[in-house]
Amino acid sequence: MIRPVTQAVAALLILLLWGIMAPEVEAKPQLCQSVGDHEVCILKMKRSAKHYWEYWAAVSVDGEVRPREVYNCRDRNRVDRYGILIPFSRDLAGDVVCRLYVPRQTYLDRLNPPPQLSSQDG
Numbered sequence: 001m002i003r004p005v006t007q008a009v010a011a012l013l014i015l016l017l018w019g020i021m022a023p024e025v026e027a028k029p030q031l032c033q034s035v036g037d038h039e040v041c042i043l044k045m046k047r048s049a050k051h052y053w054e055y056w057a058a059v060s061v062d063g064e065v066r067p068r069e070v071y072n073c074r075d076r077n078r079v080d081r082y083g084i085l086i087p088f089s090r091d092l093a094g095d096v097v098c099r100l101y102v103p104r105q106t107y108l109d110r111l112n113p114p115p116q117l118s119s120q121d122g
Helices: 002-021 093-100 104-111
Strands: 031-035 038-047 054-061 069-072 077-079 085-087
Touching (some): 031 093, 038 093, 054 093, 077 093
Antiparallel strands (some): 031 038, 054 069
């Protein structure tokens, strides 16, 4: 009876010491892309269920972290936390966030491609 308890305590101590002595690993962003001479990283991203062309994303540009903002990939602009509309022409991160966006008509065209005309006279 004492032996299993002693083994369990020893195992717990080993795990505890390993957790304390293990080096800390910093979490890296999941998706980074170079745009010109800038680095844009997506830290967290979620697609809107109601508006499929909108993404809520937290990004960092050259290491400067931005809070979560709404990226409208259809109209090519973003809305910051103060409600200010910023066009993608002045924003590096917009193209990186919206590269996953596929317009609805393009998506439907992929599902139902137009029939191919045959070159044979029939």
